Amino acid sequence: MESVIGLLRVRIIRGVNLAVRDTRGSDPYIVLSLGGQKLKTSTIKNNVNPEWNEDLTLTVSEPLQPIKLQIFDKDTFSSDDEMGDAEFDIHSFLAAVRMDLTGIPNGTTITTVKPSRENCLAVESPILKKDGKVVQDLVLRLRNVESGEVELQLSWVNIPGRTASLSKAQS
Numbered sequence: 459m460e461s462v463i464g465l466l467r468v469r470i471i472r473g474v475n476l477a478v479r480d481t482r483g484s485d486p487y488i489v490l491s492l493g494g495q496k497l498k499t500s501t502i503k504n505n506v507n508p509e510w511n512e513d514l515t516l517t518v519s520e521p522l523q524p525i526k527l528q529i530f531d532k533d534t535f536s537s538d539d540e541m542g543d544a545e546f547d548i549h550s551f552l553a554a555v556r557m558d559l560t561g562i563p564n565g566t567t568i569t570t571v572k573p574s575r576e577n578c579l580a581v582e583s584p585i586l587k588k589d590g591k592v593v594q595d596l597v598l599r600l601r602n603v604e605s606g607e608v609e610l611q612l613s614w615v616n617i618p619g620r621t622a623s624l625s626k627a628q629s
Contacts, residue, residue: 460493460519464555465615466548468514468525470499476506476606479531479539486541488608491526492516501532515615522549527598527608542600544578544608551594554585555614562587580607 470488478484486508487501495516502508516525525548529541554568562568567586571594573579580599585592593613600606 460521462517462519462617463552464518464617466492466516466518466525467613467615468516469611469613470510470512470514471609471611472507472509472511473529474507474607474609476508476529476600477541477603478506479541480533484539484541485532486529487532489528489530490514490516491528493519493523518548518552522547522552527610529600529603529606529608540602542603542606544598544600546577546579546596546598548612551585551592551612551614554594555592559587559592564588564590568592 468490473486476484476486483504484506485501485503486505488499490497497514497516499510499512502510524545526543526545528543531539531541533539550569550571557568564587567584569585571579571583571585573581578598578601580597583594583596585594591613593611596610596612598608598610600608
């Protein structure tokens with residue numbers, strides 16, 4: 459049985475060196491999936507280095523599942539082309555959210571997730587306390603495509619009454 463523990467705000471910052479899928483470039487958008495949830499960014503026209511700066515919010519339940527990210531090229535007269543995918547988990551992020559960070563100054567790095575064969579990280583991913591919240595910056599290397607990375611930032615949103623065990627981290 460799933461137990462809702464909070465909300466994960468995923469800021470989709472930008473794509474870098476995305477694959478070209480049309481003669482003039484690509485019209486990329488991102489689909490973020492967790493369990494049965496699917497959220498989509500806006501489409502950026504004719505750009506392989508798009509800047510979205512959009513927040514998508516997912517409901518997080520236990521047991522934790524990996525979050526899937528897919529990029530597509532929007533096409534008008536045919537089905538949208540795949541432009542790569544990535545996966546990331548939030549176990550380390552959630553562990554940091556659950557910590558008592560009282561007295562820890564803003565800007566302090568709590569932990570760092572290193573790139574490995576088990577994740578899609580392109581570079582080390584710091585989890586830190588920023589403006590009183592736990593945030594994680596990620597750069598994901600896309601799979602199943604010739605090139606491309608996506609930059610994200612994670613932050614946590616408590617659900618009042620549901621996340622008593624997590625509320626310490628946000629104070």
